Amino acid sequence: MNRFTRLIALGLLLSGARSFAETPPAEPVSSEPSLERISYVSKVDNKERDFFVYLPRNYKTEPEKKWPVILFLHGNGERGNGKEDLDYVLIHGPLYEAWIQKKDLPFIIISPQLHMFGMDKRGISYIDNRSRTQIPERLDEGTPPRSPYFATPKPMTGVPSHIDMSLIPPLLPGGWDKVDGDLMHIVNAVQHDFRADKSRLYLTGMSYGGFGTWWLASQHPTLFAAIAPVVGWGHPSYIAPIAKHQIPLWQFAGGRDHTVPIQYFYPGLNRLEQLGHAHVRFTTHEDMGHDAWRRVYKSDDFYQWLLEQRR
Template sequence: MTRFTRLLALPLLLIGAYSSAATSSTTSNASAEPVLNRISYTSQADQKERDFFVYLPEGYATQPDKEWPVMLFLHGNGERGNGKEDLGYVLIHGPLYEAWIQKKDLPFIIVSPQLHMFGMDKRGISYIDNRSPSQIPQRLEQGTPPRAPYFATPQPMTGVPSQVDMSLIPPLLPEGWDKVEEDLLHILDTVQNNFRTDKSRLYLTGMSYGGFGTWWFASQHPTLFAAIAPVVGWGHPSYIAPIAKHQIPVWQFAGGRDHTVPIQYFYPGLNRLEQLGHTHVRFTTHEDMGHDAWRRVYGSDDFYQWLLSHRR
């Protein structure tokens, strides 16, 4: 049985029991302030209880007749965890960081699950092994914390080859988000059934591993999303046909100095979209940035305005 709990201020503190009635009605003293909820579920991947975040934007509680757009965010490899005491790591980057930590006024219900480790913590990956709860950002009562600096030493630009050898494109899935497909569908159903959502405006975005996951999940469920925005994660050509068939608007982002996810891998999938007649494709390369181009993307305004311009 799915269990609901509410997080009101601190990202790792559970207090009280969640009631769907609390979000479907307002009282005279309802606050217009945003709220960060923490909801429990049982993962189909390992039959263990985990939590995910649901951010309710400013004005949600005081506008009982409004239906809100929903953004599903898939984090990168470094933010994996057990979905409990590790859940705060998903606050480090992305739209939830912007909305909850930096207090950016984003008019979305933001859904942010945490991907299982699936053995990544056994592989000697430094940015997983060396991370610490002290890195989890905290929302301040007054003001906002300083932003972390961009990657200190940008990689040299490599240029884009005119031809890409398809045989050199890495294997299909990035070992992760595909293993929790049923969890993601359950999480979306939970949010749409228990909060006031606009089902015609469900958006999907993710960074790095979550960018790969964005392409993959959209290809498996192309009728769900009004638009997708994969950030520094390419789409394999084998994912493309369902996305093109359903004409899902796509805004792909890359970093020109990114040596983690080389830019030449982005073109085969994007070109395949155009070959299949997809007419709603944008590709933006931040030439001066490396793999952390996501910081600029999610910190901008035009990114969110573009999402909101689309309905399913």
């Protein structure tokens, strides 16, 4: 090979090297979030029901990763038959934020539906008058407008703690305690069938689901890495296991909440501290009513706090 040929070959080699170096790196493979309906047979009535499982962005393209899990318990107005009624659980909570508002939450979210337990025969207006037009839809582009907060016409006033809880029922009628077996089955199924991080199972619920959060944690205190009851208080009589196992807890209330008044939140929280619980937070949104859950579940701080907790 003469000198001229060698120069041509060297030029071609350098040209190829530059072309290779200038090739943009391949975009990382990613996957969109998805929402799945999973069927099970309820231990309550031996009937088939469904629950939602939300799979976060990149769940399908990161096969080695284990994901933290949120178990969400909805409020009284979203209960139903677990089939065509299941969509009502999309109205509020982490699933609404992740699926409808497209908040990029790095969690598997479990959202079951509580049975009616006769609530549709009690003349409860927000159940009797609900319609499927209230169920939000995930849009192909953008997100739907958020519903306005409840009106709070009364002034903000601090109130003293309720003292004697002995005459206050510890549980609500037809509550989440009645489906304890179903919930444990659902959690076990998700942990078995999906890539769930068992050390980061979080429990939260609003209103009826807030009461259910306290109850479920008291019955299974070694299961959850953290709990966050929202606008639902815990009765002092059954929260000792939560203190014993030092489950990190963040309680939320609305200062203008006339559905679940704030004075009933203090006895249980004070009892936790008396029992030596060192991981108790209590946030009162003084300017808000019963729907303080809207602000809580919209907040980035809430999800960041969950991610910091590990069993």
